[in-house]
Amino acid sequence: MIIKKSVGIVSYGTYLPHWAIALGEIEQVNGKEIGAVSKSLRVEQKTVPAADEDTATIAVAAAQQALERAQQASQRFSKSKISSLFIGSESHPYAVKPTGTMVAQALGLSEELAMADLQFACKAGTQGMQICASYVLSGFSEYGLAVGADTAQAEPGDALEYSAAAGGAAYIFGKNKLIAKLLATVSVATDTPDFWRRPGEVYPQHGGRFTGEPAYFYHVEQATRLLLAQTKLRPDQIDYCIFHTPNGKFPRRVAKKLGFTQKQLSSSLVVEKIGNTYAGAVPLALASVLDQASTGKKILVTAYGSGAGADSFLFETTPNLVQQRKKWKNLLADRLNSLESISYQEYSNLMKGRYH
Amino acid sequence: MNIFVAGRYSTKVGELWDLSLADLFVEAVNGVINQAELEPPQIEAVFVASKAAGEFNHQLHLNALVSQFFKHQPPAMRIEGACASGGLALIAAEQALLSGQYKTVLVVGAEKMTDVGANRATEILSMAASDDLERGSTFPGLYALLAERHMAEFGTTREQLSAVAVKNHRQALNNPLAQFHQEFNLEQVSCSPMIASPLRLLDCSPISDGAAAVILTSKKIKNKPRIIGFGHAQDSLDLAHRRTLTELVATKRATEQALAMAKLTPQEISLAEVHDCFTIAEIFAIEDLGFFKKGDGGRATLAGETAVGGKVVVNQSGGLKAFGHPIGATGIKQLVYVADQLEQDRCQYGLTHNVGGSGATAVVHILSKQ
Numbered sequence: 053m054i055i056k057k058s059v060g061i062v063s064y065g066t067y068l069p070h071w072a073i074a075l076g077e078i079e080q081v082n083g084k085e086i087g088a089v090s091k092s093l094r095v096e097q098k099t100v101p102a103a104d105e106d107t108a109t110i111a112v113a114a115a116q117q118a119l120e121r122a123q124q125a126s127q128r129f130s131k132s133k134i135s136s137l138f139i140g141s142e143s144h145p146y147a148v149k150p151t152g153t154m155v156a157q158a159l160g161l162s163e164e165l166a167m168a169d170l171q172f173a174c175k176a177g178t179q180g181m182q183i184c185a186s187y188v189l190s191g192f193s194e195y196g197l198a199v200g201a202d203t204a205q206a207e208p209g210d211a212l213e214y215s216a217a218a219g220g221a222a223y224i225f226g227k228n229k230l231i232a233k234l235l236a237t238v239s240v241a242t243d244t245p246d247f248w249r250r251p252g253e254v255y256p257q258h259g260g261r262f263t264g265e266p267a268y269f270y271h272v273e274q275a276t277r278l279l280l281a282q283t284k285l286r287p288d289q290i291d292y293c294i295f296h297t298p299n300g301k302f303p304r305r306v307a308k309k310l311g312f313t314q315k316q317l318s319s320s321l322v323v324e325k326i327g328n329t330y331a332g333a334v335p336l337a338l339a340s341v342l343d344q345a346s347t348g349k350k351i352l353v354t355a356y357g358s359g360a361g362a363d364s365f366l367f368e369t370t371p372n373l374v375q376q377r378k379k380w381k382n383l384l385a386d387r388l389n390s391l392e393s394i395s396y397q398e399y400s401n402l403m404k405g406r407y408h
Numbered sequence: 409m410n411i412f413v414a415g416r417y418s419t420k421v422g423e424l425w426d427l428s429l430a431d432l433f434v435e436a437v438n439g440v441i442n443q444a445e446l447e448p449p450q451i452e453a454v455f456v457a458s459k460a461a462g463e464f465n466h467q468l469h470l471n472a473l474v475s476q477f478f479k480h481q482p483p484a485m486r487i488e489g490a491c492a493s494g495g496l497a498l499i500a501a502e503q504a505l506l507s508g509q510y511k512t513v514l515v516v517g518a519e520k521m522t523d524v525g526a527n528r529a530t531e532i533l534s535m536a537a538s539d540d541l542e543r544g545s546t547f548p549g550l551y552a553l554l555a556e557r558h559m560a561e562f563g564t565t566r567e568q569l570s571a572v573a574v575k576n577h578r579q580a581l582n583n584p585l586a587q588f589h590q591e592f593n594l595e596q597v598s599c600s601p602m603i604a605s606p607l608r609l610l611d612c613s614p615i616s617d618g619a620a621a622v623i624l625t626s627k628k629i630k631n632k633p634r635i636i637g638f639g640h641a642q643d644s645l646d647l648a649h650r651r652t653l654t655e656l657v658a659t660k661r662a663t664e665q666a667l668a669m670a671k672l673t674p675q676e677i678s679l680a681e682v683h684d685c686f687t688i689a690e691i692f693a694i695e696d697l698g699f700f701k702k703g704d705g706g707r708a709t710l711a712g713e714t715a716v717g718g719k720v721v722v723n724q725s726g727g728l729k730a731f732g733h734p735i736g737a738t739g740i741k742q743l744v745y746v747a748d749q750l751e752q753d754r755c756q757y758g759l760t761h762n763v764g765g766s767g768a769t770a771v772v773h774i775l776s777k778q
Contacts, residue, residue: 085601088601262423
């Protein structure tokens with residue numbers, strides 16, 4: 053859908069845990085050739101949440117940075133004007149009891165708040181962004197806060213263990229003083245059971261190779277093609293493209309298939325250094341691009357959620373982004389540079405504490 | 409012997425996410441009837457091959473599943489012999505024709521393997537090994553033992569194993585139905601991820617969905633390929649009771665039967681579709697079938713003697729390695745491919761070789777142009 057009214061991103065923030073584990077450590081423990089899985093997935097290391105970190109704490113940390121940046125940019129902005137909050141994750145700390153209420157309280161948001169936790173595998177965060185944009189467009193909210201965050205679960209030894217990571221990003225949507233205008237968005241959804249976790253189960257299950265062609269590729273391609281058709285744009289008219297990053301391989305393959313170059317894609321590939329942050333993945337990849345983009349750049353974003361669906365967005369950066377960014381601290385690249393490596397034993401202890 | 413291949417059909421082989429087991433059977437049955445230009449009521453009996461539809465798809469009673477596609481519901485039976493299920497269904501059909509009970513029968517095989525994950529598929533496939541003596545083993549593991557023995561005894565090399573995969577992937581480029589259309593070089597195969605030493609990922613045939621069917625008849629039909637020999641032999645289910653680990657005795661015995669029936673020598677056969685579930689299996693096959701002397705299969709493959717233009721073209725279709733290995737269909741799709749080549753006048757005689765387990769069951773067929 054083409055969006056003619058003014059709506060878009062007012063501010064954003066990110067958060068990554070302090071710890072990371074190199075894939076070589078996991079390969080060694082699982083008896084794989086060192087470098088084999090890492091080379092295939094195109095992921096070097098993945099983040100590991102500390103014992104006291106979960107989706108709620110990650111959401112709070114990312115949102116705090118977004119709020120600080122918004123307040124810094126405009127004295128007219130106040131967090132009390134945020135009247136909608138949507139948090140997308142597949143690792144909400146409670147099965148029943150919202151993450152969002154804890155996050156809202158911790159951030160000191162107004163009690164006049166439309167709020168819900170969202171769940172749609174890895175695209176729950178971007179679905180929250182789309183909902184927030186809609187609330188602003190309809191006039192229901194002056195500002196909306198959308199967060200995608202996860203502390204992804206994987207069974208030791210499962211293929212998921214090589215990439216399941218933690219992190220998140222928060223986006224404040226509004227209609228004035230935008231740093232990136234939302235020009236169009238479209239979503240697709242079909243009943244494609246490629247990845248699931250039933251109530252009571254600790255770890256998700258997946259359909260192996262079924263998660264590829266009929267799931268990720270079909271939906272990402274369909275949503276992206278719809279967006280391009282609706283906006284009447286060709287891939288070469290886009291400055292940056294972002295595709296969901298379950299690993300570093302899939303987004304490269306889908307970008308090539310859709311006619312995008314590696315140059316258009318490369319700024320978004322933080323997955324190589326942080327792993328798959330699930331609902332946090334595309335919000336973090338978008339943050340990586342916004343951390344670098346100059347004025348007037350078109351950014352195409354397609355998130356994928358197993359089950360399955362995809363959300364596509366077209367953003368265009370404004371002079372406000374470049375202007376405001378000069379004062380920002382802790383860009384995503386700074387967070388990547390401060391990651392500290394841990395051994396498999398330390399990682400294993402952290403993971404054990406998480407589930408038992 | 410008058411058994412003619414009146415019709416033949418193979419589906420595309422691959423990860424066919426949108427097709428169920430029943431869809432695969434329907435496509436193969438409709439396809440073969442159309443190709444044969446027969447009317448469905450002419451099918452007097454049906455032989456259905458599948459290795460593990462119960463485990464893969466929660467569907468047994470496959471004879472009834474296929475028979476009900478026909479208004480006249482012909483008698484049907486399901487035959488299972490691990491990866492040789494397709495070959496055994498052909499043998500059963502041929503015996504029925506030779507007995508004179510039927511004149512025209514349908515043989516159809518299918519496997520829908522991608523409804524389960526890779527771990528479960530490996531577990532299901534391992535049911536073809538001895539549950540008493542080989543529990544916990546996998547087929548890559550068992551064939552790795554055979555490979556190690558062959559390498560130790562004859563000096564077969566890593567490069568020679570890789571040459572099988574390189575050739576079969578290259579030959580599959582000309583087969584539109586093949587699962588893979590991707591070339592690899594020797595180094596890529598030799599450096600692919602380790603599965604069970606010495607076998608690597610690109611030494612192994614894939615997990616595939618697919619179906620194949622033939623209509624066999626004892627009525628003489630002009631310009632249709634003829635089955636002129638078949639053989640079927642067994643060996644111990646487990647590797648521990650084998651006389652030797654450097655040849656598959658069942659293959660040798662089945663080949664002797666088929667050659668005697670066809671009154672041919674291996675040297676008269678110029679096209680062979682052999683059971684290359686692993687690269688080492690093709691080296692065993694071309695030796696045990698008599699194309700090369702024992703221990704010489706690796707050298708011959710690396711020298712190009714089994715590639716198109718060589719002494720005998722082995723797995724021109726891409727074989728199990730690159731055409732794919734939808735287990736119940738495999739023995740039948742080999743026959744479909746060879747019959748196709750014969751009818752197109754590409755050679756005079758062709759052979760198919762289908763193995764169950766680590767060599768406990770072997771089925772060999774020889775076809776002639778007419």
